[in-house]
Amino acid sequence: MTSNPRFIDVADLPTIAFLSRSPAFWAAIGVVMMEGTMFSLLIASYYYARLGVDVWPPPGTRLLGFTLPTIELVLLLISVPPAYWSSEAAKKNDIPKARLHLILNVVFALAALAVRAYEWGTLNFDWKANIEASIVWMMLALHTFELGSGILITLFLIAVSLTARFNDTHRKGIDFDSITWYFIVGIWIPMYATIFIAPYIIQAS
Amino acid sequence: MTEAQPQPESVAHLFEEERSALQKVWRNPRGLLGWFSVTTHQEIGRRYIFTAFLFLLAGGVEAMLMRLQLARPDNHFLSNDFYDQLFTMHGTTMMFLFAVPVLEGFAIYLVPLMVGTRNVAFPRLNAFGYWMYVFGGIFLYIGFLCNTGADAGWFAYTPLSGPQYSPGKRVDFWAQMITFTEVSALSVAVEIMTTVLRLRAPGMSLNRIPIFVWSVFVQALMILFAMPAIMLSSGMLLCDRTIGTHYFNPSEGGDPLLWQHLFWFFGHPEVYIIFIPGTGFVSTLITAATRRPLFGYTAVVLSLIATGFMGFGLWVHHMFATGLPQLGASFFSAATLVIAIPTGVQFFCWIATIWSAGKLTMNTATHFMFGFFFIFLAGGLTGVMLGSVPLDLQVHDTYFVVAHFHYVLIGGMVFPLMGAFYHWIPKMTGRLLNETAGKVNFWLLFVGFNLTFFPMHLLGFYGMPRRVYTYQADTGWGGLSELASIGAALIALGGLVFIGNYLWSMRHGIPAGNDPWGSDTLEWSTTSPPPNYNYVHLPTVSGRYALWSRLPDDPVVTGLHTDRREVLVTGILDGQPDHRYILPGSSIWPLLTAIAVAIGFIASVFVFHDLTYGIILTALTLLGWFWPRRDPRHGVKDQS
Numbered sequence: 001m002t003s004n005p006r007f008i009d010v011a012d013l014p015t016i017a018f019l020s021r022s023p024a025f026w027a028a029i030g031v032v033m034m035e036g037t038m039f040s041l042l043i044a045s046y047y048y049a050r051l052g053v054d055v056w057p058p059p060g061t062r063l064l065g066f067t068l069p070t071i072e073l074v075l076l077l078i079s080v081p082p083a084y085w086s087s088e089a090a091k092k093n094d095i096p097k098a099r100l101h102l103i104l105n106v107v108f109a110l111a112a113l114a115v116r117a118y119e120w121g122t123l124n125f126d127w128k129a130n131i132e133a134s135i136v137w138m139m140l141a142l143h144t145f146e147l148g149s150g151i152l153i154t155l156f157l158i159a160v161s162l163t164a165r166f167n168d169t170h171r172k173g174i175d176f177d178s179i180t181w182y183f184i185v186g187i188w189i190p191m192y193a194t195i196f197i198a199p200y201i202i203q204a205s
Numbered sequence: 206m207t208e209a210q211p212q213p214e215s216v217a218h219l220f221e222e223e224r225s226a227l228q229k230v231w232r233n234p235r236g237l238l239g240w241f242s243v244t245t246h247q248e249i250g251r252r253y254i255f256t257a258f259l260f261l262l263a264g265g266v267e268a269m270l271m272r273l274q275l276a277r278p279d280n281h282f283l284s285n286d287f288y289d290q291l292f293t294m295h296g297t298t299m300m301f302l303f304a305v306p307v308l309e310g311f312a313i314y315l316v317p318l319m320v321g322t323r324n325v326a327f328p329r330l331n332a333f334g335y336w337m338y339v340f341g342g343i344f345l346y347i348g349f350l351c352n353t354g355a356d357a358g359w360f361a362y363t364p365l366s367g368p369q370y371s372p373g374k375r376v377d378f379w380a381q382m383i384t385f386t387e388v389s390a391l392s393v394a395v396e397i398m399t400t401v402l403r404l405r406a407p408g409m410s411l412n413r414i415p416i417f418v419w420s421v422f423v424q425a426l427m428i429l430f431a432m433p434a435i436m437l438s439s440g441m442l443l444c445d446r447t448i449g450t451h452y453f454n455p456s457e458g459g460d461p462l463l464w465q466h467l468f469w470f471f472g473h474p475e476v477y478i479i480f481i482p483g484t485g486f487v488s489t490l491i492t493a494a495t496r497r498p499l500f501g502y503t504a505v506v507l508s509l510i511a512t513g514f515m516g517f518g519l520w521v522h523h524m525f526a527t528g529l530p531q532l533g534a535s536f537f538s539a540a541t542l543v544i545a546i547p548t549g550v551q552f553f554c555w556i557a558t559i560w561s562a563g564k565l566t567m568n569t570a571t572h573f574m575f576g577f578f579f580i581f582l583a584g585g586l587t588g589v590m591l592g593s594v595p596l597d598l599q600v601h602d603t604y605f606v607v608a609h610f611h612y613v614l615i616g617g618m619v620f621p622l623m624g625a626f627y628h629w630i631p632k633m634t635g636r637l638l639n640e641t642a643g644k645v646n647f648w649l650l651f652v653g654f655n656l657t658f659f660p661m662h663l664l665g666f667y668g669m670p671r672r673v674y675t676y677q678a679d680t681g682w683g684g685l686s687e688l689a690s691i692g693a694a695l696i697a698l699g700g701l702v703f704i705g706n707y708l709w710s711m712r713h714g715i716p717a718g719n720d721p722w723g724s725d726t727l728e729w730s731t732t733s734p735p736p737n738y739n740y741v742h743l744p745t746v747s748g749r750y751a752l753w754s755r756l757p758d759d760p761v762v763t764g765l766h767t768d769r770r771e772v773l774v775t776g777i778l779d780g781q782p783d784h785r786y787i788l789p790g791s792s793i794w795p796l797l798t799a800i801a802v803a804i805g806f807i808a809s810v811f812v813f814h815d816l817t818y819g820i821i822l823t824a825l826t827l828l829g830w831f832w833p834r835r836d837p838r839h840g841v842k843d844q845s
Contacts, residue, residue: 048463134452
């Protein structure tokens with residue numbers, strides 16, 4: 001081993017990289033793969049349940065209005081560009097700019113969450129009503145959990161960015177946060193369409 | 206990045222300096238707290254393998270009790286209730302607490318060594334996954350010891366497992382254990398996927414990745430797509446049972462078959478999740494035994510990937526007896542037959558490797574490899590039989606199916622795993638296992654296995670149903686059942702020989718040296734057992750068979766910091782150096798987080814809404830986990 005080997009010196013290489021070059025990106029992709037599968041199966045279960053009954057929604061639930069959910073979806077979609085800009089700023093190590101966009105992102109996300117909370121409170125059925133109600137509640141609960149987690153991570157990153165301990169790991173964290181945020185908003189589009197729009201289309205037997 | 210020629214006289218000195226620095230940085234912390242804080246892949250991998258082996262013993266004892274009960278007709282050695290718990294615990298233990306975790310243990314131990322890095326990509330996540338697995342297993346067995354053992358079968362079909370037909374907490378313990386082990390499996394999948402994609406040695410392009418690494422990579426991807434299905438469905442089952450949802454309740458529009466669809470969307474890929482690394486073991490053992498390159502490397506890799514894809518298109522063949530539309534049944538029947546093709550390709554590649562080598566080292570590992578050939582082939586063929594709808598309907602829920610899947614799972618996974626033990630234990634411990642005892646071990650298992658499970662094919666044809674605790678003498682099933690029980694005793698004896706061999710060899714075994722087999726993968730170039738940092742200088746790779754194509758002046762990687770846990774990230778396709786990546790050190794937070802999650806999971810079995818406390822506690826522990834530290838070395842403390 002010590003007999004005069006040649007070597008590849010990597011001392012000059014950077015200690016940070018973004019997107020697919022970074023291991024953190026693949027952690028985010030792993031999260032997207034598993035949670036995407038879970039939500040997809042939940043959506044599939046919804047339509048599978050439709051096959052088993054004559055009328056939809058089944059007795060015990062009513063058709064839901066889609067005004068508030070649409071406002072919520074729009075707020076979520078508006079929160080996406082700031083997430084993107086924050087990750088771009090983090091890549092350029094422009095921390096004040098990244099922080100600003102994180103704050104914008106979280107403001108819209110919190111607004112969407114507030115609309116959802118209000119809308120959820122007006123549902124006239126609980127999870128015990130029938131299978132549609134059970135699935136809708138599961139979708140809302142799991143996605144709201146995702147939404148809440150995403151917001152908490154963003155708030156954490158904003159808080160750390162105000163301290164002297166903000167380092168390269170947190171820059172990668174912002175990148176990670178933005179990727180998972182695209183997913184959280186993106187997966188809500190088919191879920192929103194399933195919960196609020198689809199019943200109008202598939203209600204006849 | 207630069208290539209340069211060092212001054213010869215300074216090399217030896219520098220080498221020793223770096224080695225002692227690495228030893229310091231990678232040392233596992235001492236003391237009880239330290240033991241709970243370990244994040245090195247070798248230690249976590251060993252713990253996975255050891256824990257899974259304990260669960261194998263538990264599952265084995267359950268199997269022996271069942272065989273004692275079934276050895277003769279009209280036997281009342283066990284009550285029907287206890288028998289129900291036994292077969293459920295046996296299946297659940299073997300699938301969730303033994304088969305997947307032991308393979309994950311091997312992957313965690315071997316992948317960083319095989320791809321030439323120092324640890325998995327997310328070491329703390331790795332530790333967290335291990336604790337989740339341990340807590341899930343303990344939780345299930347505490348239930349079992351308190352007469353709350355799951356009793357609705359390892360697949361817990363609704364409505365039997367629903368609140369109406371399974372009151373009490375037995376099924377709840379089962380459903381929540383699933384969540385624990387799946388969180389663990391998903392954690393491992395993410396880190397194995399990332400480690401394989403980004404932490405390979407320079408020069409290890411995609412077409413140079415060792416076959417075993419390919420196999421666990423495909424396994425990781427399958428886990429990411431399959432396990433969410435069971436987490437979702439077991440969560441739904443728990444909600445049906447605890448808070449009155451109606452997912453599987455037909456009287457409120459729910460559908461018991463929805464459970465079967467979701468369960469088998471996980472359950473069928475699960476078979477391949479278990480079997481694909483088994484074939485990875487076989488390809489590796491065959492290369493070592495013949496000492497020639499594997500015939501058809503590309504075909505074997507493509508077969509692994511194809512199996513991984515197709516594994517998701519077969520789940521309905523478990524449901525032929527549920528009254529499917531004919532077109533659906535035909536599609537899934539055809540898909541079941543088609544998946545035999547990639548496995549067939551692998552078989553022919555293995556045969557061609559042996560054929561063209563002309564010689565073979567017939568050590569214990571090779572014996573187990575041949576055991577795999579015979580047993581798995583038989584299991585695969587009965588699988589093709591079961592893919593045919595009319596035959597499946599005839600033998601559904603009989604012992605024919607029990608025989609089939611034990612041939613597939615024990616043949617496809619346990620025999621290669623035993624071979625893997627004989628092959629890699631010398632690397633893990635520094636001592637060879639005794640060969641004579643190894644061959645006794647093999648023959649006891651091989652004969653015992655066939656004696657146990659071959660008669661079950663016939664019992665199935667004679668109509669003996671599964672999951673029934675006893676049978677009457679006039680059925681004529683007594684003789685073959687007794688034969689199967691004798692076989693089971695031989696299997697148990699084989700297991701004892703293995704344990705005895707291990708214990709004896711650890712004290713008296715021949716020292717293994719770096720590479721007792723003349724093998725080709727990188728782990729054989731370091732010491733046995735390897736140091737915590739694996740390699741003083743990360744290696745580079747210049748061929749598909751890293752050690753066989755290595756030249757004396759092949760370069761090594763220098764310039765990584767030795768005062769922190771630093772590794773090299775390389776390109777996905779060609780493995781060219783990309784950037785340096787700082788890994789975290791030891792940490793107690795993965796354990797604390799796992800405890801917080803466990804509190805939430807366990808509490809929710811009793812009062813569902815108490816899950817909230819678990820979520821709050823988990824958020825707090827995660828805050829501790831990610832608390833920004835002033836130390837730029839990511840918590841690597843000076844352990845000297």
